[in-house]
Amino acid sequence: MTEAVRTSHRRPLPSTCTALTHKEKPTTSFFIFQGPCCFWKNALPAMTETAGTFHRRPLPSTCTALASKEGRIRFKSALAQNYLASFFPLIEQFTTQSDPAYCGISTLVIVLNALSVDPLRVWKGSWRWYNESMLNCCVDLNEVKSTGITLNTFVCLARCQGLKVELHRPSNASLDDFRSSVRRVCLETADEGEDDDGPPTFMVVSYSRRILGQTGDGHFSPLAAYDASSDEVLVLDTARFKYGxxxxxxxxxxxxxxxxxxxxxxxxxxxxxxYPGRREGDRGTPDLPQSILFRSEKLHDAARCRYNFFLGRRRQERGGEISWEEVLDYWTRGGTENEFVWEILQPQLLPSMKENEGVVKSLDEVKRVRELLQQMLPVPPLAVSGCCQNKDGSLCLNPLDAVFIIFLASLSQQRRQEIVMDTKLSTSVEARYQLLAEAHIVQLALDYCDADKEENSCCMLNSR
Structure with missing residues (x-):
């Protein structure tokens, strides 16, 4: 494409409108919401039989509907105590899951859009916006419709989109720890004089419906509010066809x-x-940045696991750091094949909007760093001459690009930084950090493959 297609990621509200998430409190005690579930639909043909189908479920006695009198009292109490920090951005994006097994997928879409994460991909028309179909890097969405996803896979998907995720289980987090975390994410602090420009934090809970007296079992939901008076939390159930x-x-x-x-x-x-992003001056942050070079999908699981097994066996037999020659030999099958590496990585899609020119510039710098580093390494002609992948609008990267990133990912963090940072190369520091980030993402993919192979693994590569 000679000219990028212009797309948009949201629009600023005009001065005539006030965002629901704005820190100024309304002068009245009433809130008016135009719910995302209000819509027109065509009349459906009459059903001749409704046996075995359901139109919602009544909430058990353990739960209090938000729209009920008691539910509104709790909401008013939470508002008075400033425990609605998560509610407003989440309710703006609250939607119903499109499939009965999509609770985890839909919950993550709500959180991503509430955090204003730009997917860098077009949803419809000229709009870049997250929807469920975009979250396919760690999972096969057709399989999810049958099995749902596990908590580890949910975390994988979130990190693939660049989110910082702290995972807690009851084995390492007590009831008091859980309550403290709920208070932290729900408490509004901006009015107390703190800077409200920092990134918000949301909580997603994976739990068993049975314990709440609800039908079904495993479920994901975002938590939106906390009422300290009753010690209750507000669950935004994405299965709104079942429970509100x-x-x-x-x-x-x-x-x-x-x-x-x-x-x-x-x-x-x-x-x-x-979603703190990569903050200036904070190079020690563990946040997973966005990959601008490569992407990976569920179909790459087997290749990742095989290579991870190869690395583990090699460490047991020989110890020490793996060499460039060993990695190159593995991914070119002894110098006889230059397409094998595409079984684990695929080039990212080309940016499709002018607003992403900064990413393209960063990509150019990363490629310059890689090319300079490769001058230090012996490269057989076959790997160099491999044709680049430029299918369906993807970046033009040759096999050696991918092998070099995998090589860095196979090293210890210390050795990786020595290679990238301690060389006399005339390139920007930002480009070097991005190169380290690319390798770090691949390393996490390999680590998760080993840790989660009982649940078909989980890739950590950014799919955007």
């Missing part, structure tokens, strides 16, 4: 995280999620 938003005892919800998930043989838990 409701209040539930914090202690009971903690108990609902205790049962072991048969798919992982581990308890469920909760995740604290934010």
């Amino acid at each position: 938003p409701h209040w539930v005892s914090l202690e009971l919800l903690y108990a609902a995280m205790l049962p072991v998930d048969a798919a992982t043989n581990m308890s469920r838990g909760y995740a604290l999620m934010s």
